[in-house]
């Protein structure tokens with residue numbers, strides 16, 4: 001489990017980082033907190049010639065929030081900083097709930113929101129030592145030509161296992177990306193490709209600068225529920241994020257449900273927005289959305305739990321989250337911005 005040799009470059013600005021990344025192409029890799037990159041280097045899942053350590057770039061740090069532009073989190077904002085940000089529970093409870101569930105305190109102190117949104121996909125056959133992988137002849141994602149999850153196909157089923165992405169999907173987040181052509185913004189929902197090998201829409205020389213959440217998504221009720229082996233540290237085996245706005249009469253005015261760890265990308269359950277808005281609570285409606293969540297989820301044998309159990313938990317988590325959020329009484333605070 002030794003690391004391959006590499007050179008570390010520490011740019012001090014976004015422009016410099018973009019230049020280094022563009023010049024080195026696939027030979028370069030960004031490292032932020034390193035909590036995913038370092039174990040993966042140790043397992044020899046990749047061997048970049050250059051590591052671009054972005055931690056010295058001041059522009060990538062910090063949280064700002066106001067009622068004109070909404071929330072902006074620099075890519076280097078740590079998960080602990082988000083969990084401890086004083087407005088997270090009031091303004092974006094689904095995000096607070098999700099980041100608190102990531103790994104353990106050590107990883108949350110080091111791990112950044114940018115790194116969490118750009119994680120490598122994971123799979124039982126891929127996240128193993130080089131020796132273990134070689135004994136099976138590798139897999140589609142690394143050194144082989146067979147997907148052990150779905151051996152007949154040519155698709156990699158490695159799974160999206162990050163927790164903050166589904167939460168940010170439910171509040172319609174956007175990413176600010178810098179690259180050789182300048183800056184662009186992209187809805188988070190369009191950032192993920194649902195392909196275990198080619199997971200995110202980042203081009204050569206590009207890096208994530210910040211995450212933006214619109215004011216219109218603030219004050220939605222929200223929660224993230226997660227299945228994992230050990231509650232103290234593990235990656236999700238299934239994750240369900242729900243955010244919704246309910247008016248004083250109990251009518252749903254906005255609703256988003258998103259899933260993690262059951263597809264190669266975090267995914268919105270589109271039926272939730274379509275069928276819940278304008279409706280009052282009913283057990284049948286909630287069960288219907290829970291079944292839609294199962295239809296969106298495609299858990300395969302990529303992790304330590306069975307697909308059947310993970311699908312069942314997606315249904316249960318969706319139902320419980322909707323019940324909890326819909327039936328909670330809130331004060332006026334959830335309607336006010338600022």
Ligand SMILES: Cc1cc2nc3c(=O)[nH]c(=O)nc-3n(C[C@H](O)[C@H](O)[C@H](O)COP(=O)(O)OP(=O)(O)OC[C@H]3O[C@@H](n4cnc5c(N)ncnc54)[C@H](O)[C@@H]3O)c2cc1C
Nearest residue numbers: 032033034035036037103111112114115116162163208235
């Ligand atoms: C024991 C353990 C348990 C874990 N459990 C969980 C868990 O439960 N849930 C979970 O979500 N994660 C988990 N993780 C993964 C990880 O700790 C977090 O996802 C963390 O937020 C990753 O952030 P980082 O800054 O350390 O990323 P890094 O390791 O630095 O980077 C991760 C990936 O993102 C890319 N990257 C980083 N920043 C940028 C940027 N600004 N622009 C473009 N690309 C970028 C890197 O090139 C790399 O591909 C776990 C890790 C460990 C070791």
